[in-house]
Structures are given as C-alpha cells and as structure tokens.
Amino acid sequence: MSQKNLETSSLVGKCSTTYKILQNDKVGRYMVANKELEAGEEIITEMPFIVGPKAATYPLCLSCYVSWPPTLNEKPLCSKCGWPVCSTECENQPQHKDYECQIFAQANEKFNVQAALEETNENGVPQLECITPLRLLLESEKNPERWKNEVKDMEAHNKIRSQKKQWKSDQINIVEYIRKQLKLERFSEEQIQTVCGILEINTFEVRTAKGFSARAIYPTVALMNHSCISNTCHSISPTDYKIRLRTTLKIPVGGELYGSYTHSLLPTMLRREHLLEGKNFACACARCSDPTELGTHMSSLKCNKCDNGIVLSLDSLDPESSWKCTHCEFSTSGSAVRKVLQIIQMEVDAVEAISGADGADAIQERETVAKKYRSVLHPRHAFLTMLRHSLTQMYGRVEDYLLEDLPDVVLEHKIDMCRLLLQVLDVIEPGYSRIRGMTLYELHAPLLFTAKTQWNAEVIDKAALKSKMIEASKILKEAATILCFEPPDTAEGQIGIVAKESLAQLEDSIKNL
DSSP states (O other): OOOOOOSOOTTTTOBOSSEEEEEETTTEEEEEESSOBOTTOEEEEEOOSOEEOOSSOOSBOTTTOOBSOSSSSOOOBOTTTOOBOSSHHHHTSHHHHTTHHHHHHHHTOOOOHHHHHHSOOTTOOGGGGGHHHHHHHHHHHHSHHHIIIIITTSOOOHHHHTTSHHHHHHIIIIIIIIIIISOOTTSOHHHHHHHHHHHHHHOEEEEOTTSOEEEEOOTTGGGSEEOSSOSEEEEEOTTTOOEEEEESSOBOTTOBOEEOSSOTTSOHHHHHHHHHHHHOOOOOOHHHHOTTTTTTOSSOEEOSSSSSOEEEESOTTOTTOOEEESSSSOEEOHHHHHHHHHHHHHHHHHHHTSOGGGTHHHHHHHHHHHHHTTTTBOTTOHHHHHHHHHHHHHTBTSTTOBGGGOOHHHHHHHHHHHHHHHHHHHHHSOSSOHHHHHHHHHHHHHHHHHHHHHHHTTSSOHHHHHHHHHHHHHHHHHHHHHHTTSOTTSHHHHHHHHHHHHHHHHHHHHHHO
8 A cells, every 4th residue: 555645635534426535644545435336437537737748758749748859850849938849739738838838938948959859868858857847836826726735735755755866866857957947946946856756656647649648647536545456447538638537346335445556467576666666665465465466476487497386485575585486495586586577577578669560570579578488487477468468459450460361270379368368357457447348359359250260160050159159249248348438539448339339240140140
C-alpha cells in the first residue's frame, strides 16, 4: 500500500453514491466502496487538473504532444513565444496560450531549437522539463479553490526526494529556470520542488488522439492506494483526457478500492524497485509477499542443475534474499538474480520497442527472445508473459501474418499463448480488466478459424463444429462485455463495438447451423 500524506484535507470524508474518502495513520487517505459495487460499475469520472509533457521528454508540440519538428525542413514555433508547436491551431490552444506562452513572451525566453535537436535527448530535453510544473503552478493561481481543496495536500515526498539525484536535476532544470530565466520569483524554491514531487508521485499517463503520451493530474482518482492486484481499472479519453474509473470485480460495501501504480506484467523484484524509486514506498501486497506470485510463478526461474526444480526467492520482500531450488541444493544470491533479470529486461525492452508497423520483424524478434530464455525462465514468467501479450495482439494483424494467411500450426500457437496468458491474468488482472478483454478477443478468432479448417477437412462433424463455435461465442461475449466499458474514442472501445457486432453474426451462424 502506498503511503499517502497524513494531513487532513477537505477531500477526507468526501463521498458519492459509489465511493468514500477515509483516512488513517498508517496509509493516510484512501478510497472505499460506499455501496456494493458490481464488476464493471463506474466509480468516478474526473477532468484533469492539468495536462502536460512527461518528465523526460523528446522535443514535442506543447499543445498536442506530437513529436517536433513535424518534418526535417519545417520547424514551426509559436509566433508569440518562440516555443515548439506544430500549427497555428496548436499555438492558440488554451493549454499553451493561457499558460507558459505568456510567461515565455514576458521573460523573452526562447526555445533553443539547435540544442534540442542536436542532443541525443536520451534523458529528454532539459529546457522542456519546466513546462508541466509551470502549468501546475499557474493553475494553482487560476483555480485557487480546487488547488487548496484537492491538490495542495497531495504527497510530494520532499524529504525522501531531496536525497535523490532527480532533486538536484530538478533544482537546476526547473526550480532555477522558473525563478531566474522566467523571472517568476513569486514561486519559492520549496513550492516548485513540491510541485515537482506532486507530479512525480501522482500523475497518470495519458494517450493523445494521435497516440503520443503525456501526463495528467486527477486529484480524486489519485487517492486510491496501490495493490499489484487491483480491483479497479481506469480509461482516459484521448479527446478531452477525462478519466473514468470502474471496478473490475464485485466489491462489498466498505471494501477498499485499489489501483495499480506499476505495470502488472513485471516480476516482483522489478515492480517493487519501480514503486520504491518512483513512488517512494515498499509494496508488501499479497502478490509481492508470495515468492510464487500467488501461484503464477511470474518471478520463478528454472533450475539448470536439476530437471524439475524451480528457483524461488526465500523472502520476496527482501531484494538481497537468497534464491533456492525447490528440488535440489542449488541456491544463488538476490543480486545474481537481479543481474540476470537486467540482461533479459534489456533484450525484452529492445524487441518490445519494435512496433507491428515494422512488419514480420516485430513478431520474429519477439519469438527469438522468448525461445532464447525458455530454459531459464518459468513458462509463466513475467518476461515471457509480456512477450506473449504482444505476440497475441500481433499474430493476425501484422503484414505476412494476417489471420486468413496463418497455417493451423500458427493459429494453434496463438491459441496456446492466449490460454497461457489468461491463466496469469485470471490471478493478477482478474475480472473485467482491459488486458483480459483484449486477450479474450484475440482468442476467439483463431478458435473459429481452426474449427472451420477442421470441418472443411472433415476432421470434425457438425456437432463438434457447433460445440467449438459455441465456445468461441462465449469467449467473444465476455470480451465484448469488458471492452464495451471502454470509451468509444479509444482503440479498445472501438474493438468492443466490433466484438458486439461479430457476436451477433456468430450467434446467427450457430442458430443456422
């Protein structure tokens, strides 16, 4: 569970028909169900307090967040302030025009195009790091009531952050830049660092309509505590960035609502590291506390000294703990396991960066890495699960691997991967979670294709064909139910609409068989 701030704020006691904000000394503020909530029930919708570029960002348009410049020859800048935008329309969007644009123009502070484009930008463009903190500071003045009641008391972890490298970097790139270059000395150093902390700990990633990412603050939704097995799921509209929080499971009255602050498909050691580094707390949820990750074995390794042994941590809450085989005497140190995970993670990250638009490579490279580490990792290990998740989405959608072109052996491979993935998701993303809905959707089509091939080859009779079609329709029905909870302006929401239409056609085909 995360350590939320312990100060009393006006949000404590806030409630609606679906949720209530409570507070205790252990975790600070948290959110509980105010009535019995059904799976898929909407808990809250909230507009962002502010939206802005992520912390370490590539050069981008300050309004729509597409990468900048649009072309090598075209480097559009705002006519009023000289900072990157991609069009006159973006120059006049309120999120830029009413915020940093006026400040840059008054201070006569121009964007250094040459430096931004010359640098490797691996750690982002330093000059752009001030944008989102500046927007938050300016919004605190424009909207003082909401700032005071909802945002000011959000956890910033200044004491812990002041010991870290990022604090020093923020001091130069953000605090000094805002106070000296932008001549905004009305904001104190402490105020600016606090804003940096609020953003670091509490923002949500948002996707724009063109698929680029930014970050936003949702003060009420951010009050939920973390669990590595959450019982809620949020969707953010790429059009207006409104967040919708809904349940994935049935929750009793007074049951705590949990979100996840990290990627659910990571092994325990890396999830806990990410939470400690980025959110400043050590997770000890049921999943993190169990070396087998609740029987999923997402952190387990295969023993290379015996045939059936699985290598598990003796204490999954201690990164230095020894790891031991369940069948033989083999043991190794936590730091040795960490090194192995680092090596594999680099390779997984590299292939995960290859998009489906790159064609067959996207599939082949992932399959190569999965094959390479099959003898090292448990079949349901997080890294293999991650690759499997991408592959289930890609087989059938990537050039040279379209569904109608796939031979039965590849269709069976896709079916096996979906089923293995669902075994894991049933535990770590149970109920009506988006990833589970997408996986069910990916499973139904190859089941229908293989059934059709077997029927045409007279391998199965009409009764068996009907039985296989009914199985596929049940899977498709659950996928449609889950994905129709997603906003229609998201990719998943669109697939939900398609799934519903496909289900009606499939049910007709079954009736007419």
